[in-house]
Amino acid sequence: MLPSISVSAAAGWLLTWGLLGRAVEAAISAASRFHGAETDSLGLTFISADQFFNEGSLEGEEGRRGYRPSPPLADKGSIAFLHANIVFPSEEGLSLALEPGDLHESDDVQTDETNVEPAPYGGKDKRWDLRTTLSTIVLFLVVCLGLLTTRSLKARAGRKAAATAYLQQLYQQQEPQGRVSELGLSERHQLEELERLHPLAAHLAGTVGTDESVAALWEFRGSIQKAKQVQRNPFRGSQIFSGSPEVVMKEALDEGVSSLSRLYEVARERGILLAQKIRRINDFPAFSEEELQVMGGYLGSPLAGLLEFQLNHLGSSLYAFIDKVEDMENELKQIKGFDVAHGRGLLATVAADVEFIRAAYEALEKMHRHAVGLKSAAVTALLSHFRMEQACVHRKCRDLLEQQRVLCKVERQRQLSLSDADDAALKKLDAVEEELARARQLLQTHREKIDQLRGEKDSLAAEAARQEANAVGQDLQALLETVGSSLVEITGGASPQDASQHEEVQRVLHKLTSRASREAATVADLVGSMQNEAKLQTSVAPPFMWMRQNQGHKSNENNTFFNPSVKTLATTWLQQVSENAELVAIQAANAATGTLEESNGSRASESLFAAARATMLAETLTQEAELLGLREQLLSSMEFEMHVSDILAQRAAAAAGVSAWVEDEQQHWRVSLSPQEILQVQALLEHINMAKEEAWSQRSLSALAVAAAAMKEASFKLISIVQGSKKQ
Known part of the structure; x- marks a missing residue:
């Protein structure tokens, strides 16, 4: 996809097309007066289609972009060349519009109308002049398009490099190389402690055996994974979770402690509830003395x-x-x-x-x-x-x-x-x-x-x-x-x-x-x-069964x-x-x-x-x-x-x-x-x-x-x- 063009760039394009129109009109008029040798083929005056789409595409390398000049003609002295002094904009300038004075007529153009007699319109010589002029125009358009594309890609690459440099500078300011800040060390210790508590937390959730305990365990695991991901790749983690690495790490650890605390409370409440149910269990059935006498009389x-x-x-x-x-x-x-x-x-x-x-x-x-x-x-x-x-x-x-x-x-x-x-x-x-x-x-x-x-x-x-x-x-x-x-x-x-x-x-x-x-x-x-x-x-x-499964009964x-x-x-x-x-x-x-x-x-x-x-x-x-x-x-x-x-x-x-x-x-x-x-x-x-x-x-x-x-x-x-x- 071509990069978007600013308003000033659009105005520049309109001016360019106007100038090109005048150049074409002048070229046609001059073609009626010029004559000379012709080439056997027009193909050498154009950039090949394969070269255009490969070297001029947006994904290509900047160093490979350009155009192939026309090969020398047989008789340059009989042909008037149109030279354009193209000025490449500096890296600071992002506008693609052409300013007045950017396009000049060449001083080498010789138009001696008195010495040249007009030739009849038609024939080989005239077709050759017209084709040469059109080739020059197309070549000029391709050059302009390549310049615009190159400038846009350079601007994008410059912005991306600047953003990366800013993040690296920010991270280096927050955590200097060769030393770990006191906050980072505390977070690492907290993450290690939460990881050590994970097996016991999983055992506790399985022992409780309710949906709430399982949900709290999954949230706890997710928080640990989030913190570990930020620890392994701070830049990647900050991009995924939208924040600086330390902020994301702190949020993940806080979420882990919160979910573990919720599991802890769910387990406590479950234990108290079951204890209350145990106290409400009725006494077990038993036989009275009279019943035992009846039993003994008939059953022995x-x-x-x-x-x-x-x-x-x-x-x-x-x-x-x-x-x-x-x-x-x-x-x-x-x-x-x-x-x-x-x-x-x-x-x-x-x-x-x-x-x-x-x-x-x-x-x-x-x-x-x-x-x-x-x-x-x-x-x-x-x-x-x-x-x-x-x-x-x-x-x-x-x-x-x-x-x-x-x-x-x-x-x-x-x-x-x-x-x-x-x-x-x-x-x-x-x-x-x-x-x-x-x-x-x-x-x-x-x-x-x-x-x-x-x-x-x-x-x-x-x-x-x-x-x-x-x-x-x-x-x-x-x-x-x-x-x-x-x-x-x-x-x-x-x-x-x-x-x-x-x-x-x-x-x-x-x-x-x-x-x-x-x-x-x-x-x-x-x-x-x-x-x-x-x-x-x-x-x-x-x-x-839940106890033996959780504890690997042998x-x-x-x-x-x-x-x-x-x-x-x-x-x-x-x-x-x-x-x-x-x-x-x-x-x-x-x-x-x-x-x-x-x-x-x-x-x-x-x-x-x-x-x-x-x-x-x-x-x-x-x-x-x-x-x-x-x-x-x-x-x-x-x-x-x-x-x-x-x-x-x-x-x-x-x-x-x-x-x-x-x-x-x-x-x-x-x-x-x-x-x-x-x-x-x-x-x-x-x-x-x-x-x-x-x-x-x-x-x-x-x-x-x-x-x-x-x-x-x-x-x-x-x-x-x-x-x-x-x-x-």
């Missing part, structure tokens, strides 16, 4: 005692964490605001406190869920036992009632078929039917009590509902026994096998057997679904504290229970099929008994599967608690330099302990390792619970030593 005293121990152990963790968290919350409230001079100590203190408070909050939330799930599983197993007990009573009374109804009906038909009907027997049958009607009402009441029992969630309320249902069931059983005795008395000692030969009795027996077979199959399917759910359950995941994430045989034991048992339930269902189905193939009444009764027994066994297997589920709940809660104790203890020991739980470069804060305290930490770590080895070697639930309790006790003692020391 050993299992009830283990449940009590584990729930109390989880509850004690809440109070242990709260004691530690309250101390750290007070420290976060009382700690002073952030300043760079004490930056590392302040950031390390906040990082250590927030790290433990967040871990405590997550651990207590998960432990609370374990406690709720554990008690719920225990109550579910208890309610299952209650329902199974009453369901067996109800099923037995229901089948017996239907058998007695059909027997009463068959006996009435037999009495009426006699030639001399026994009125006393018929009256007794009427009384039996009334008792059967009352038994149907009791059976319905018993069903309602069982439904009420299914809806209970509390063990004591469930025990009360069980007692009510059991009372109704006992009354029903007693009434049906009375009805059975009355029927035997009416039949005159006829055996039940004789009555079972009746077609209608066999039909009822087949109906009851088929129903029992379907119920056994339903229960077997329930056991199978429980087994499938157990297979889908994954192992307990170690907690505090150990395997899939580690476990239990021997694999402990886990496979429950799976093997449940598999066996499921297979037994399927076998029982098959037996019940075979019994139902037998009633169709056999017309013998005694065989039908035996099939009904076999189907009823199979259904009862299936119910028992269901309860067995639920107890296995309760056992898995116990194992999960113990394992999670052991994970929490181990991770927090190893983390604290690593800060003391005793444990290699994290990589050295990932240990962002440390504590300084006395030799005696270091020995205590080492001894507590040894206790934890011994408890882990004991847990690995045991298979009983009680031994595993004791090992988990020992780990927790040693862990909290170790944490108390480390958290009570000064962080750095």
Whole structure:
């Protein structure tokens, strides 16, 4: 692009074109009078196009710009030359306009009109004169254009060189060569300190884990990068950020301190907020003495005692964490605001406190869920036992009632078929039917009590509902026994096998057997679904994933504290229970099929008994599967608690330099302990390792619970030593 031309330059161009017009007119007039030799080609009188665009372009070197003069003509004496004295402007002058006197006529021009005769217009000689004149004009225009371009580029280059020299002079004045000003040295030290704080700040932002902390960290990183860029290249940095290097450096450092201070405050507020949430966590669920008595009566005293121990152990963790968290919350409230001079100590203190408070909050939330799930599983197993007990009573009374109804009906038909009907027997049958009607009402009441029992969630309320249902069931059983005795008395000692030969009795027996077979199959399917759910359950995941990622945890994430045989034991048992339930269902189905193939009444009764027994066994297997589920709940809660104790203890020991739980470069804060305290930490770590080895070697639930309790006790003692020391 051509440089812009000033107003005076434009006026100069107009004057030049006017003079050129006159020169052309004079040249044409002179051409009509001049004649002489001609050249073979006009091409030698012009600058080539390639030379014009390359040497005369704005991007070319100034030393290469110029024009190529015309080669000498054959006969210079016969041609009048027009000479122009071109004056190059000085570097101070920036105007491109031509002033009067800049263009003169040459004194060498000879115009002797008296001695020259005009020649006719046309022919070779005349064309040659005209072409020569035009070549001279074009050559003159090219020279003028080159001069204008050269002058503009020189002006630009002069301004750029002057600006660069000014910046260099300004920078040399601000920071003399060979010495660093006191302000520059302070800024360098501050930048180095902020760079040293960056890993700890990144760890703190990851520990807090909120959007605000991440945003503050990114702003802090951006400020450091800005300051480093200015430090590496002051001129470039000042041009990018619009200011002198020292001003830009100071702004970047101030922004870095401000963003780091904001991260510090965000972390403090987050720690205080989580501490307040921990105090609002409700007490962990536990069993009362009455509930434990109920549990022991149906689930066994050993299992009830283990449940009590584990729930109390989880509850004690809440109070242990709260004691530690309250101390750290007070420290976060009382700690002073952030300043760079004490930056590392302040950031390390906040990082250590927030790290433990967040871990405590997550651990207590998960432990609370374990406690709720554990008690719920225990109550579910208890309610299952209650329902199974009453369901067996109800099923037995229901089948017996239907058998007695059909027997009463068959006996009435037999009495009426006699030639001399026994009125006393018929009256007794009427009384039996009334008792059967009352038994149907009791059976319905018993069903309602069982439904009420299914809806209970509390063990004591469930025990009360069980007692009510059991009372109704006992009354029903007693009434049906009375009805059975009355029927035997009416039949005159006829055996039940004789009555079972009746077609209608066999039909009822087949109906009851088929129903029992379907119920056994339903229960077997329930056991199978429980087994499938157990297979889908994954192992307990170690907690505090964010802590292990931030600190380069070396150990395997899939580690476990239990021997694999402990886990496979429950799976093997449940598999066996499921297979037994399927076998029982098959037996019940075979019994139902037998009633169709056999017309013998005694065989039908035996099939009904076999189907009823199979259904009862299936119910028992269901309860067995639920107890296995309760056992898995116990194992999960113990394992999670052991994970929490181990991770927090190893983390604290690593800060003391005793444990290699994290990589050295990932240990962002440390504590300084006395030799005696270091020995205590080492001894507590040894206790934890011994408890882990004991847990690995045991298979009983009680031994595993004791090992988990020992780990927790040693862990909290170790944490108390480390958290009570000064962080750095």
